[in-house]
Amino acid sequence: MTMTTMTTTGARRSLDATLLSRRGAVYLTAPAPLPMTSSPDSLAGITLLEADLLERGFLLSNGLRQILADSTDTQLAATGRALLADIDTALGADRDHTPLFRSFPASTPTDTLALYVDRVLSVLLQAPEQPCVLCGSNATVHAVAPCAHLVCTSCFDGADLSACPICQRQIDADDPFLLPAHHRPAAGARRALPSRLRILTHGGDLADRTADATAELTVLLSRTGALSPQDTDDLAILLDAAGDRTDLRWLPETIPGRETKARVLAWLLDDPEHHPSVLPAVTARLTTATDVLRLAAVRSGGDAGLVTPTRFTAIPRPLRRALLEALDRLDVTQVAEDMHRYTQAWKHLAERLHPFEYRTRYPQAALAVAALRETVLTDGLLSRSLKATARRVPAASTNRPKVAFALWSAQVETALAEADVPRVLPLLAQRPGELLRRLDHVLRTAGDDHAPRVLDALEQAAPRVAPAVILSALGEIRTRTRKGTKRVFFPKGGNAKAHLAADERAPLPDAVVDRAVSILTGEILSRAARLTPVDTAVIDAGLNGVIAPFAERTASRALVTLPRGSELPLPDGRTLRLFLHWMESADSGTTDLDLSAAMFNDSWEHVGTCDYTRLRFAGSAAIHSGDLQSAPAPQGANEYVDLDLDQLAAAGIRYLVATVFSYNNVPFDQLAEAFAGFMVRDEDGNTGAVFDPRQVEQRFDLTGQARASLPLLIDVQGRTMRWLDIVQGFTGTHHAVHRHANHLADLGEALIGLFTSGARVGLGELATWQAAARARNVVVRHLDGSTTAYQRHQGESAADFAVRIGTPLTDRHVDLATTDVNLAYLLRGDLPLADGSEAYALHPAGLDARQVRLLGASDLVSALVPE
The missing domain is CATH 2.60.60.30 (sav2460 like domains)
Structure with missing residues (x-):
């Protein structure tokens, strides 16, 4: 779980708030005080702070409490105010929360229609300085501001309502209609602590804060998929805190998340003064034409996912040359293919890059843009240059009046439309991720005759595919032995919109699905086995209901x-x-x-x-x-x-x-x-x-x-x-x-049908596969508090061990209270873990990020990178 401290006004939050949300850590802005006896005033301040935190569902760890108790009164007050403000913002408690009926739920009317009729009659029939049309009372009807509706104070209770009872819009706070609210009894003693309860720890001083910011930045840079909006916000904050444009040793050679890469590279280019030193590092990490497009989009304030159109800003000449040089050194056929995927965006960006001005210096970039624009070839200088370049590119053609490329996507679609599996498999082998994304379609096209060839190609492709693609393909293919009724799609976009369609696909044979599942599961286990081995891992059975993250x-x-x-x-x-x-x-x-x-x-x-x-x-x-x-x-x-x-x-x-x-x-x-x-x-x-x-x-x-x-x-x-x-x-x-x-x-x-069908891999499944591949002993904690233990037998494969975990075939009992746990997948972080261990916890509770490496759900996926 990540407790995200969001700003409800859209303002950027502080680094302290970011690390509080991600690590549950509190940092002192002054050097840690020397040990001393806490004064009565300090202890009283700590008690008040603890009470305020408890009312928000947070507790102080013993270490943090002692540090704060030894602080000066000024330090304690400043830390406490900032901490409570950040937490209130995260919870939404920094806003007024008065409902229409201030004594809700007791004062909510039982007859909604009667209330509506009274409102309508008041609007239609009530006149100024006349008795109330509802009750006949005199001198009780007054206009409220600013809507000016005539309201009877006898029929509508100004002590319970917070808005105009007629139009139900907010009115001036000092309007006479609004009376002091009815007394609301104080909360009783039965308020349980929330499931999300978190114990806050001492993060250290300013140097520790910088180190922790660097660690969190490293985590985000290692993610293979697109970051969530909250992680994207955090990335910007952490870059400003831990990134350095003058010393790039913190910058990984490879950033697997394409959108993350674009944001990091755009951040490096944010200050033109540093362009001479950062441009080589930026262009070295542009490995596809789409990388260039994403970078330009983010730099222009647009969408790194390229879902919404971007109005590209002007590009300085040195940066323009650097981007064209990066395009020119790539495979021009692949560049043309990538440009074809985002035709309109590339046409607009090309207007900023001016590739034809550099046709002799960067000829392949100019050729790809000419194909994109469908430039008509003539006898001019530009056309002669393009024709000369095209003669050196086997996939390019200038036989027609325009430059053309034999696009990979068109060849694939043609082969699939013609059900030509022998022709489509070599093409898909060039891009193994596409084979897995189209696996169901290809298997249906292949039929019984060619299905073994498809599965052989799958076995060759799986080791080179991103982990999220493997998990997605696994979830989808294992449900295909039965006929579905409806399909649910989540198209790529700025919002999570679900679209429904009738499932008209024929089921796949059991044997085909079984082998595909075996290949994909085996690849997951193989990758997990390359992670650091541990002795004992713990899995909470409650994670079976949690879905591995997607979209x-x-x-x-x-x-x-x-x-x-x-x-x-x-x-x-x-x-x-x-x-x-x-x-x-x-x-x-x-x-x-x-x-x-x-x-x-x-x-x-x-x-x-x-x-x-x-x-x-x-x-x-x-x-x-x-x-x-x-x-x-x-x-x-x-x-x-x-x-x-x-x-x-x-x-x-x-x-x-x-x-x-x-x-x-x-x-x-x-x-x-x-x-x-x-x-x-x-x-x-x-x-x-x-x-x-x-x-x-x-x-x-x-x-x-x-x-x-x-x-x-x-x-x-x-x-x-x-x-x-x-x-x-x-x-x-x-x-x-x-x-x-x-x-x-x-x-x-x-x-419900989608998420219960197995079409989405569960986090409990993923945890079981990783634990089976990494640990000698696996302990499953059940919802009732009981545990069952499994020990990997001599010669037992990770796949067989994974199948046995969770079954009645248990091994010796393991006492978690006396056992060092090195790896944990938990609903709540209420289990003592060995220092240096790894843990995913939906609710971290008392886990200390300084002692335990806290994992997000995305980290469990990103850990399974190809070799």
Whole structure:
């Protein structure tokens, strides 16, 4: 788990906040004090700080507590204020969280229709200086500011409402209608600590902070896939803290993540004064034409993923020459192929690079651009130069009036369309990643006659493919022995949009699938075996519900980094409180976001909703806090939905989909801020603060061009929560659950089918494979606290050992309390680990990043790099 300390206003966070989120470490800005006896005032300050941290779900380690206790009062106060501010920002506790009905849930009306009728009658019939049309009272009707609606203080309770009861938009804080809020009883003693509880440790002084920033930067630079938005933000901060443009010894020779590479190289070029010293390092790492395009896009403030168009900025002449030189030394056929993939972007970039001006110095770069632009060849100097260059390139042709290349992609598509497997396999062998991405298609095309040749090619290609591609291919192919009904696609884009389509593919033969799975699993085990061997590894069985990360580029910035599709158990007998906060910007105008819950039965039939159209469902099974319809700065607006799972189950609800709709179709990224999440509450919902930071279990940003977010799905009767983290691009306006209920049902059913089918490799599976390949002893911790131990037998292969882990075929008992654990894959970091060990923990709890190498879910994937 990475506790991400996000800034709700979009401002950049500090390095201290970044390391707090990634390592759970607190750094002193002054030299560590000499040991001394703590004064009573210091101890009192520590006690207050600990109490404030506990109210936010954090604890101080013994070491950090002692360091702070020995600090001066000034140091303690400064450290405490900064620490609490960073945590409040991460939780969203630094914002006002007043709902429409301030005594929610007790004061939420039971009859939503009656409330609506009263509002409509007041708008249509109420006149100034006239008795109230609802109750007939005199001298109780007044206009509220700024909307000027006539409100009766007898019919509408100004002590409970936080906005105009007629239009439900925010009103002036000093309007006489708003009375002091009803007293809300203090929270009881039954508030349990959150599952995400984290013990903060002492990170050291400023030198230690720099060293830790370097370590975290190294981790991000080693990731093979695209970074999540939060990791991308952290990369920029860590580069400024640990990167050095004058001494590049920290810069790896190879940065496996293409988008990460583009951001790092663009950062190196950010200061023109350093161009002479950094340009050789930059161009040496440009190994494809797409690398050049990504670099230019990031440098222009665009998208490293090349999903959205970029308006390229001017490129200085020395940099222009360096980029053209980098293109010119590459295989021109491959350059032409890469340019063809991003035709429009390259045409725009070529206008900035002026390749034809350098046609004699960089002839191959000019030739590739000429093919891209379909330049007509004449008898001019440029054409003669291009023809001379083309004669030296076997794949180039100038027989027609234009330069043309025999493109690899066109040859592959033609061969597949003609079902010519013998011709397509050598082509795909040139790009093994493409073979794995198209494996299902090629196997269906091959049929029984050519399937063995495809599998032989797969065996040769697998060792050269990125780990994420192998895991994706494995998940997909192992489900292909049965006929599917629907397919779910997550197209590359700025948001995680899920698209559904009927599955019209015929199943593959069992023998073919079995061999493909064996090849891919064997490759994973082979790569894991090359990692550092350990004696004892521990795996939490609860990780079986967690999905190995995919499509992280579109993951939300969230308090708990949970891979999309993961399922976790929910505690019994507790209430879930969904929350939403947003604030308008000058660009967005008046906005109305709606937090809603759509409820379905076992057959995915829409049973009911809890939203602005129905504030209560089944009595108090689901209760809405009221529909605020504006969110002016600086207060913003808030909505909540309380869910009593026992009552929902009794009402026949099986599935519940939480949604956030933009009612008036304003994209989330036009708002000054927008975030949502959920709390797990112990006490009666009528007591305690409406927003309790201690009980926040998840908080995530609403971003991008989307108008609808589907963060999570709850299996009410199964008592589990599945993290969806997807958006939907609905058209039109007046969005609400009842308008999209059928689509939500189709989507929810398809997503559950996808994530339970095995089409996505689980983190528990990945942990088992890695532990089986690296450890002599593997201990599985079960949810009930019991353990089972497995010892790798003499001569037992890693594959056979992996199959045996988790089965009843156990070996000798292992006492974890007295055993040095060197490798751990945990739900919670509540296990003592040996110094220098490695650990993944969804919730790090008490794991100290100075003693244990903390791994993210992405690190488990990136560790399986090709040899």
